[in-house]
Amino acid sequence: RKEVEQDPGPFNVPEGATVAFNCTYSNSASQSFFWYRQDCRKEPKLLMSVYSSGNEDGRFTAQLNRASQYISLLIRDSKLSDSATYLCAVNGYILTGGGNKLTFGTGTQLKVEL
């Protein structure tokens, strides 16, 4: 089982739609959780951190469910400019070898259409 798993998509949605992505992680000792946005041929940019209490930033809402080991990202009123790949990332002690690192999912591609 991969440490962090995401549905690769693509998710094709009309402009104005609400879309949600999920991401599951296998390491129960994970400490921090993030959603990144990556545009084609660019570096990932932090979209938001994810907290146990849930957090919202404009049209974006992130949730963490530690019991089920998944995080989610909800995008409301999607815009054409939201088209990108959304990567979830989990930080924690790795299961083998020790150390602390950020592990990324494969990303979910979103295409917002007119």
Add this chain to the structure above:
Amino acid sequence: GAVVSQHPSWVICKSGTSVKIECRSLDFQATTMFWYRQFPKQSLMLMATSNEGSKATYEQGVEKDKFLINHASLTLSTLTVTSAHPEDSSFYICSAREPRLGYEQFFGPGTRLTVL
């Protein structure tokens, strides 16, 4: 704040040559920098963790003699791909962590390497 630069942005080289990529934290001191590689339509894969003043920690399956990492100062880490081959063609991205900001990593713009 928390800006990371990376040079070069892209490089094309012949098979067998070595390529050096620089990663700099511009407005903060990064005791830890990370090197990732991303193949098309795949996720970022951590190659190694670079610690200032000490040897890098490589992930399983990454050849330390092929991917040389040097972190000589708190603002600069370099990755040298030695004797590059076409299968090394990829998008190489570095990131740096600012301890005061917790676990968030700030990414450089990436270097696209093409080996002919």
